[in-house]
Amino acid sequence: MLYVLPETAGDIIVVQATDQLTSTDYQDILLPLLEQKTATHGGVRCLIYLDQGFTGWEAGAIWEDTKLGIQHGTDFIRLAVVGGNTWLDWAVKLGAVFISGEAKHFTESQFLQALHWIDGA
Template sequence: MIDILPESQGNIIGIRASEQLTDEDYQTILIPRLKAIIHEFAKARVLFLMDQDFQGWELDAMWDDAKFGATHRHDFEKFAVVGGPLWVEWGAKLGALFMKTQLRTFSNDQLQEAWAWIKS
């Protein structure tokens, strides 16, 4: 499940991921919101927070993520990954190699630091 965090404003979007992310999460929540930000501001800044119960992505959601990231690889200014298992951190770092973005990873107890970085 994806929730948009209330701190989101302007070209900054905070996303809370819990349980398992689905194709519906991407198609109805995340992709439309990111497209609107990119259309209005040209570049998006994303804070991706994984709850303790985060279980990863369904296969279709993984495909949505990869396809959108590849299509918009120049449209992300900063990307903060907060919490989650180590494999997600490594996956994000690998994905960032193909995108024109600054990427930083933070532990769950560094959430405020992540917000400060994404806003700077």
């Protein structure tokens, strides 16, 4: 499941993933939000918080994640992935392959640091 957190404002998107991400999470929540923000601001600063209950992606969601990266990778100014070391490899690959802006991994205890980082110059 994907939740939009209240820190989402202006060109900043902050979402929390728990349990498993589904195709619906991408199609109904993340993609419309990303398209609305890029239409208004050009690029976005995004923080994805993979909480302790996050277990990964359903098969269809992996494809949606890949499509989002291909179609919108240049729309990200900064992307922070906050979560445990289990997701570090995914965060590094996501940043290296799909994102033209900066990408960085933060531990759960560094959530506020990640929020400040995406909002930086």
